[in-house]
Structure formats: C-alpha cells, structure tokens
Amino acid sequence: MSEESETSAGRSRGFARPGYSFDVKLWKVTKTGRKSRPYRLRWVVAGRVHGGTFTTSALADSRRAELWQAMRRGEAFETESGLPESEVRAAAEVAEASAAEPSLRWFEFCRKYVAGRWRTSAAKTREGMADGLAAVALAMVMREDGAPENGCLRLAFRWGIVPANAGQEPPAELKSAYDCLTVADRPVTDLLDPEVFEDVMYRLGYRLDGKPAARETYKRRRRVLNTALEHAVITGELPENPLQKARNKQVGSSAVVDRRVLLNASQGRQLLTAVSYVGSWERSRGRRLVAFYAVLYYAGLRPAEAVGLRLSDCRLPETGWGTLTLRETRPVSGKQWTDSRERHDRRGLKAREASTDRPVPIPPVLVTILQEHLKRFGTAKEGRVFGNERGGVVGSSTYWRVWEEARGYALPPDRVESPLAGRPYDLRHACITRWLNAGVPIAEVARRVGNSPEVIHRRYHGCIDGHEEAANAKIAKALEEEGDTA
Incomplete structure (x- = not known):
C-alpha cells in the first residue's frame, strides 16, 4: 500500500x-x-x-x-x-x-417514527411518509389463509399511522385489516432477511395491480424508507441500514416531459373556450375556471399556486404586461394529513423559504382574461382570485372533471383518447416549452416557473424545436470560415 x-x-x-x-x-x-x-x-x-x-x-x-x-x-x-x-x-x-427483549414490530415502529416527525412536516410530506411506509407494510405482514387484501391493508395502515387516531377504534370496514397489521406484522429486524427485503423492494416499485409504479413514486417511497431505516439504526432497532446495500433499481417512466402532451396555440385557445361550455350557465362551473387554466397556460403556474393566488398578488394594468407575485400554495393533501383538518394545506412556494415570493410577468392576453374573470365573479374568500360557487377553495377533483369534459368538447375523438393535454398540469408544460422555443434563456424560464435550471434542462430538453438546425448552421459557418483561412 x-x-x-x-x-x-x-x-x-x-x-x-x-x-x-x-x-x-x-x-x-x-x-x-x-x-x-x-x-x-x-x-x-x-x-x-x-x-x-x-x-x-x-x-x-x-x-x-x-x-x-x-x-x-x-x-x-x-x-x-x-x-x-x-x-x-x-x-x-x-x-x-x-x-x-423482543424486537419492536414494524407497525409500532412506524407509529412512533411518524409521530416524532408529524409536527415539523408538511401535509404532503406526512402523506408521502404514510404511502411509502404502507407499501413496505405489505411485505412486513405474515400472510395466512383469509388475510385481508392488500388494498384494505394499505388503507388500514394509512388510517392507523395518523397520531390523532392512536387509541381509537378503526372504522368497521378496516377493522380486520387493522387487526392483521397489529398482530401479524413482522419484527423490524426481519428487514435483514434477504427474502423479506426483496419483497420490500418489490413493493416500493410496483402498484397494487402489479404494474410498475411511476419513477417519481418509486424514488419518493425509497427516500421515505431510507430515512425510516436510518432512524431505526440510530435508535438501535437495526445494526445497519439494509437499503444501503440495495441497488437503486430504475422502474416506471422517466422524468422527461412527453412531447405528445403538449398543446399548440390553436389547441390551447380551443380548450380554454371549451371550458366555458362545461356545466349549466346558472352555476358557471366551467366559466369560473377559464382564467384558472389560463394562468397555467400563459404564466406556467402550478395548479396549487393558482388555487392560492390572491387579488393582492396581481398587478393588472389597463395596457401592457402585468405581474403575478406568488407567495402561497394550497396543495391538496386530505383532512387526515393537515393540522387545520381541511383538504388543502397552506404552504409557501415549492423549494423556497416560507417568506420568499416569486414575481411572474404575464402577457396582455392573460391580463385581459383575469380582468374579465374578476369583473364577472369577483374574489373568493380570503381575497383569492379563484373559488367555487360558495367562495371556497377550488378542489382538485373539480378542476380535473371540468378539464376532462372540456377535452371532449374541443378535441376530435382520436385526440381525446391520446395523451394530448390529458392533465391540467400539461398546460404548465406547454407554457414552459413555448418559452424555451421562443429563445428565453433556461435560467429565466427556471426563475419564472420556480424550478432550477438543471430541472428545466433535464425535463424539457426533448421538447425544444429548432435547436439542432441552429447548431448545424453555426457549425457550417465555422467550417466555412476555416476554409477561407486555409
């Protein structure tokens, strides 16, 4: 040596x-x-x-x-x-x-672990912990004939892991599965058994129907399990973290945006028009959401950011460009995960300090759409720009259903069955791609949409048109200049 x-x-x-x-x-x-x-x-x-x-x-x-x-x-x-x-x-x-001393069993370990992290975690983080640990629980239950189905076990775990439910009787439909979790679960030390751990890794990467989970789902579950196992090592429940020896298996789809979901300008206008025809004229279910989808399509907002947008965040001049200053998101998590016991959590901007904001310039066409929306519907509770008929928070189920109906109105049958704009979030993808193809620098696009330049480059590099031709032209010009000097 x-x-x-x-x-x-x-x-x-x-x-x-x-x-x-x-x-x-x-x-x-x-x-x-x-x-x-x-x-x-x-x-x-x-x-x-x-x-x-x-x-x-x-x-x-x-x-x-x-x-x-x-x-x-x-x-x-x-x-x-x-x-x-x-x-x-x-x-x-x-x-x-x-x-x-008998080894701590998996379900009780998860209860203690989640309870320790509950107060300092966001609702989405709590839900992510429950999902990842519930997936592992399916491998940590010793099965016998007549054991509950995986779907019931998963629901029972997600119910039982909430600290507020400790000591409570589970719902009747979950009692059998809950009893199985608390009686037939394995000790934490069984994670060191190669066969058990192989099943754990399978549960992280596959859905209940046996199909591969999305790549981001697998990565999130693996992170949750890794953090829990590191805690088990610290508390002495495990001598080592077995996940450190496991290969990082790639499953599901990649994180690159699929070009097939992207709208062109004509399709975008047609879909926004079709939204206004959804629902009865009296209830205005679709017309209330035209501007909601427009801020995704023209300003690149995330749906949760649009839900939390307030009138005080909007600068809407009579002419020219305006500005949306984003300060809050309202992600949907479910009542059991939020401290307020409401479905929508109240959070700062994604990947930013709670006190920071993000100004986004908006084009005149979006300024006009927002002015017309506010003139017709006013503001919802708390001064929010978008609300339901009762002034409450716009639910994700609402804007998903309206979008599905609007696609049926605006697109031909073969396009309805395609991935084209299949989700409201795809409007954000279309906006980002439009800016990149217009030549806006990646760093500026990243600043406006609240991502890092690395994420923008990785996710959208296959959606930028014309760059190959431009690169070829520059190379050809350089070769010509070399020939002139030879």
Whole structure:
C-alpha cells in the first residue's frame, strides 16, 4: 500500500489473548471514486485488511480518530472483525440485551417514527411518509389463509399511522385489516432477511395491480424508507441500514416531459373556450375556471399556486404586461394529513423559504382574461382570485372533471383518447416549452416557473424545436470560415 499509515506495534504491554492482536496499522482516509459513499478508511490487524466507506470526510476522519485512540490506549484488536476490544465487548452487550427483549414490530415502529416527525412536516410530506411506509407494510405482514387484501391493508395502515387516531377504534370496514397489521406484522429486524427485503423492494416499485409504479413514486417511497431505516439504526432497532446495500433499481417512466402532451396555440385557445361550455350557465362551473387554466397556460403556474393566488398578488394594468407575485400554495393533501383538518394545506412556494415570493410577468392576453374573470365573479374568500360557487377553495377533483369534459368538447375523438393535454398540469408544460422555443434563456424560464435550471434542462430538453438546425448552421459557418483561412 502506498498510503501513509500509523502502527501500534511495539506499544503493547504483554501478549494478546487468542483471536486478538496488537499488530495494527491504520491508513489515512482515501477516496473511493463513488458518489454514494466516496470516502474509505482501511486498517490492518495481524495482516488482515479491514475497512469501511463513509458519506462524508468528517465521518471517515471521526472513525479514524476513534481507532487511533484505541491504539494509543494499548487496546488489542480482534483479528476477525478488526474492531478494538472495547467495541467488541460493547457490541456483545447490545446483542445480549437485544436477545433478552423482543424486537419492536414494524407497525409500532412506524407509529412512533411518524409521530416524532408529524409536527415539523408538511401535509404532503406526512402523506408521502404514510404511502411509502404502507407499501413496505405489505411485505412486513405474515400472510395466512383469509388475510385481508392488500388494498384494505394499505388503507388500514394509512388510517392507523395518523397520531390523532392512536387509541381509537378503526372504522368497521378496516377493522380486520387493522387487526392483521397489529398482530401479524413482522419484527423490524426481519428487514435483514434477504427474502423479506426483496419483497420490500418489490413493493416500493410496483402498484397494487402489479404494474410498475411511476419513477417519481418509486424514488419518493425509497427516500421515505431510507430515512425510516436510518432512524431505526440510530435508535438501535437495526445494526445497519439494509437499503444501503440495495441497488437503486430504475422502474416506471422517466422524468422527461412527453412531447405528445403538449398543446399548440390553436389547441390551447380551443380548450380554454371549451371550458366555458362545461356545466349549466346558472352555476358557471366551467366559466369560473377559464382564467384558472389560463394562468397555467400563459404564466406556467402550478395548479396549487393558482388555487392560492390572491387579488393582492396581481398587478393588472389597463395596457401592457402585468405581474403575478406568488407567495402561497394550497396543495391538496386530505383532512387526515393537515393540522387545520381541511383538504388543502397552506404552504409557501415549492423549494423556497416560507417568506420568499416569486414575481411572474404575464402577457396582455392573460391580463385581459383575469380582468374579465374578476369583473364577472369577483374574489373568493380570503381575497383569492379563484373559488367555487360558495367562495371556497377550488378542489382538485373539480378542476380535473371540468378539464376532462372540456377535452371532449374541443378535441376530435382520436385526440381525446391520446395523451394530448390529458392533465391540467400539461398546460404548465406547454407554457414552459413555448418559452424555451421562443429563445428565453433556461435560467429565466427556471426563475419564472420556480424550478432550477438543471430541472428545466433535464425535463424539457426533448421538447425544444429548432435547436439542432441552429447548431448545424453555426457549425457550417465555422467550417466555412476555416476554409477561407486555409
């Protein structure tokens, strides 16, 4: 080895007992070249090499310091594990204590873990934790004949994981599944069983119907499980995180926007017009949402941002461009996940500090649409620009249903069955793509829509037209200039 090392040979006070040695060489921290755990520490005990990898250099240096202190104290090291004698004794005591006490079971562990994170988590984060841990729970239940279906087990887990439901009787339709979760669930230590953990990984990446889950769903569930397992290691329920050894399997669709969902200008206008024909004239169900879809299509807002938009956030001049200053989102999470017990949580902007805002310039066509909307319908409760007939928050189910009906009015049958503008969110995709194709710099597009430039480039690089031709023209010009100087 070429690395510098320090040795404890010669510092011993006598002979080491069998299986231990004072002949220890400790090497300096090196880099592994990997992204996940880029730092390596190695040491040699009686000619046998031992080591470990770490996520940060500080952790590696800290571990090296611990081993060096053991060497300075004159401790013998176990040749099999490479650990100082004091650490071997401590591990044996922990193992003895664990054997005396039954391992915590999965459902109870999840309850304690979620309860500890509940107060500091947003409603969407709480729902994401419940979804990821519920997926794992399907692999952590020992099945017998007549066991509840996976769908019921999942619903029972999501109900039981809410701290407010602790000690309450579950709904009648979930009682059988809830009893199964609390009686037939496996100990947390069963996650170290390769067969059990293989089933866990399957549940992360697949839906209840056996089809692959979306790639983002898989990644979110894996993050949830990883954080929970790290907590289990910290609390002593697991000696190590088994997920660190599992390969990051890619499932589901990629995160790149599908070009087939994108609208052209004519289709966008037709769909906004079709929205106004949805519902009866008296209830104005569709007409109330024309401007809602317009801010997605012309300003690139997320639906949750449009739901939370207030009149005080809008600068709508008589002529020229206006501005929407975004400060709040109202994502839909469900009553069981929010502190207010309302379906819509109240949050700051995505991926930003709670006190920051995001000004978005809007073109004259959108200024006019918003002025007409406010003139006809006024504002909803709390000064919000958009509301339902009662002035309440526009629900996601409402704007999804209206959009589905509008597609049926505006598009021919073959297009209705296609992915074209299949979701309201696709209006945001169309807006971002339009700006990129118009030549707006990626950094400015990212600022307006609240993403990073890296995300914009990764998700929309396949949706930008004309760049290949422009690049070819520049290369051809450079070749011509080289020919002139030759």
